Amino acid sequence: xxxxxxxxxxxxxxxxxxxxxxxxxxxxxxxxxxxxxxxxxxxxxxxxxxxxxxxxxxxxxxxxxxxxxxxxxxxxxxxxxxxxxxxxxxxxxxx
Amino acid sequence: xxxxxxxxxxxxxxxxxxxxxxxxxxxxxxxxxxxxxxxxxxxxxxxxxxxxxxxxxxxxxxxxxxxxxxxxxxxxxxxxxxxxxxxxxxxxxxxxxxxxxxxxxxxxxxxxxxxxxxxxxxxxxxxxxxxxxxxxxxxxxxxxxxxxxxxxxxxxxxxxxxxxxxx
Numbered sequence: 001x002x003x004x005x006x007x008x009x010x011x012x013x014x015x016x017x018x019x020x021x022x023x024x025x026x027x028x029x030x031x032x033x034x035x036x037x038x039x040x041x042x043x044x045x046x047x048x049x050x051x052x053x054x055x056x057x058x059x060x061x062x063x064x065x066x067x068x069x070x071x072x073x074x075x076x077x078x079x080x081x082x083x084x085x086x087x088x089x090x091x092x093x094x095x
Numbered sequence: 096x097x098x099x100x101x102x103x104x105x106x107x108x109x110x111x112x113x114x115x116x117x118x119x120x121x122x123x124x125x126x127x128x129x130x131x132x133x134x135x136x137x138x139x140x141x142x143x144x145x146x147x148x149x150x151x152x153x154x155x156x157x158x159x160x161x162x163x164x165x166x167x168x169x170x171x172x173x174x175x176x177x178x179x180x181x182x183x184x185x186x187x188x189x190x191x192x193x194x195x196x197x198x199x200x201x202x203x204x205x206x207x208x209x210x211x212x213x214x215x216x217x218x219x220x221x222x223x224x225x226x227x228x229x230x231x232x233x234x235x236x237x238x239x240x241x242x243x244x245x246x247x248x249x250x251x252x253x254x255x256x257x258x259x260x261x262x
Contacts, residue, residue: 038170041200041220048197058199 004051004081011046012077015039025078030071053087096121096148098129102238103148108188110159110248115193117156119242121148125184140181145215146172149205152189153219155244157201158235160193162249166231167221170200175217185209199223 002010005025012029013020016039029035035043044055063069073079096103109118123140130138150169157167181187187207194202201223206216226232239246 041170041197041222044197044200045195045202045220048195054196054198056198061199 004084015042027077029075098127104151106243110245117191119152119189121187123185138183142177149217153191153203156191165223166226167223170222171220173218177215181214
């Protein structure tokens with residue numbers, strides 16, 4: 001089973017036509033990869049489907065706009081993947 | 096269909112909140128200045144207006160799912176296919192289903208039929224945000240009356256949440 005990062009990187013590469021080998025865990029989706037908000041909707045849709053979650057984009061955007069969070073916390077891929085893992089864990093009933 | 100006012104939907108025929116789908120009807124006028132230019136001697140409904148009709152139909156579904164709390168704005172159109180011509184006087188039956196509810200956006204799939212024949216379809220993405228002002232919300236509520244919006248079909252709790260994952 002591929003890692004969260006591998007899945008997300010593949011989604012970004014396929015959705016935005018970005019060479020896969022240029023996408024790293026340190027990449028900032030907006031600043032480094034040049035993904036705009038509309039393209040990020042496509043990525044969010046693919047991530048939502050792939051992981052069975054709902055990325056809280058509105059909440060994140062609000063936090064960034066209010067100065068309570070930085071874009072790095074949500075849009076640097078290693079951080080995005082950590083958020084995805086948290087959302088997946090939250091929806092999985094504990095054993 | 097009031098083309099001059101960009102009101103393309105005439106009536107809501109069915110709204111199923113549980114199944115997240117809507118069916119609407121739209122009567123293409125027999126005469127309109129649009130048909131004088133599109134095309135002279137061969138009038139057909141412009142594809143962009145058919146896409147708009149699918150978007151407006153989707154909009155009613157999304158407004159219903161958010162209980163008139165949010166307004167959908169067109170963000171992207173994908174897989175739009177104009178399969179055969181729509182002519183002046185045709186009665187459109189437009190079926191829309193929700194493909195995905197995201198955080199602040201939604202994706203629908205719409206199909207336009209005339210006499211049960213599929214004429215066009217599209218997958219459409221919307222930004223879905225709180226009404227930007229009371230005037231627009233008031234306008235949409237007035238429009239809802241015009242198209243026979245079935246308020247009784249809306250449950251007391253919203254099927255579309257903002258950021259909560261759908262289990």
